[in-house]
Amino acid sequence: MPESGKKVAILQSSYIPWKGYFDLINSVDEFVLYDCVQYTDRDWRNRNRIKTPNGLQWLTIPVHAPYLEKLSVSEVKVLNQKPLWQEKHWKSLVANYSKAPYFELYRQTFEDLYLKTEFEYLSQVNEAFIQTICDILDIKTCIRNWQEFEISGDKNERLVNICKQAGASVYLSGPAAQAYLKEEAFAAAGIKVEWMNYNGYPDYPQFFPPFVHEVSILDLLFQTGANAKDYMLSFSGRNNNIRNNKVSN
Template identity: 55%
Template sequence: MKKVAILQSNYIPWKGYFDMINMVDEFVLYDCVQYTKNDWRNRNLIKTPNGVQWLTIPCRFESMSQKINETKVSDKLWASKHFKTISQNYSKAKHFKEYKDLFENLYKEVADEELLSAINYKFLVAINEILGIKTKISKCEDFNLTEGQTLRLVQICKDAGATHYLSGPSAKNYLDESLFEEAGIKVEWMGYSGYGEYEQLYPPFVHGVSIIDLIFNEGSNATKYMNSFNPNFAIEIC
């Protein structure tokens, strides 16, 4: 059995994104599709004393047909600004000092990176390592892409040798499951309920913030608050 998920890259995503990565054998970054402004591709949320705050990578929007993997950063000072904001708001977190140097070096490393996809990829790989996630990360450019919204996903799964496809719940609006069935691939749906609360700065508690919030607050215990590390967690099988 081999399980595959296919999803656009996000900037320092929330814990649910990493749960999805951890639930599969291969995770394909689907950045060969249209870039959408004001979305999770280039921004995410952190906690502050004044509530949640967006951290946004400034990007050039040049055309409606622009793909995620073609999207370029428009201000090279963004990385130092983001790390400064993170430091100001998480310096009192229990495990911030433990991970400070790692993230500071990571932000320095991506500061001169031009492509948004490359930045997101480096953060995903680094955070996977922190969490102990061993899933293979591939890119849509590694595959022969066909036409058709669902057919393309099916073909990627076939090329990857998948027997199961794990999808995010929002895809229920458009995914043609019969095409997966014809290819002998079972579709499963990711769920994001049942998360427990952890020791978070600045109440009230908010689940939908970047994974860095969980890492800085819980350190090596972070995975105890993620569903995919719970042996009793079950996904919906279609």
């Protein structure tokens, strides 16, 4: 039987995700990195955006091109040809954020990740950055990998089965899943579905107007430091970021 009140979210990994990704993690008891799903090119799996004087800039991790459409996220390898993508990304972050109020506070942490850590697979990159950022934000959610579970069934059955194995009574989903998620499948297993609502983020001091919410959370960290939680939805007793019914965005 599901544990009373245990809330779980299941989502594929992303590269230095936006703040909403971490609000989702912080809103559950257990978060499952779901990298057994098919890799999608030109998506958030291997890239994200930062602010620059010339507008938004993509930081993209190069990956092996052949047969990507047949690979799961966990099977995708990063390309480490010279110059290393890690060096290029770090230089871009230094160039655009070195004057941010809290860049130096986190400089060593991210410099070590970019310049002193070797990665073979994209999932390894994403998980390392996600866990590091969770530590910075003091997010205590248990993060597990899909490989710890028996994966079986169709798209919905897989999610239900993971929730059951995790002992969840509540499944928290991002709003994008409204297009395919069948709540009745969860209800049949005694699992309630809730939906994350990303409306209502406050602006924070940000370089290079106009303000944009949909950038890597590194932007928020470098600009606000320990105050980053004040600009997120899952901290400071804000409980209105979750809806029991589907939302429009």
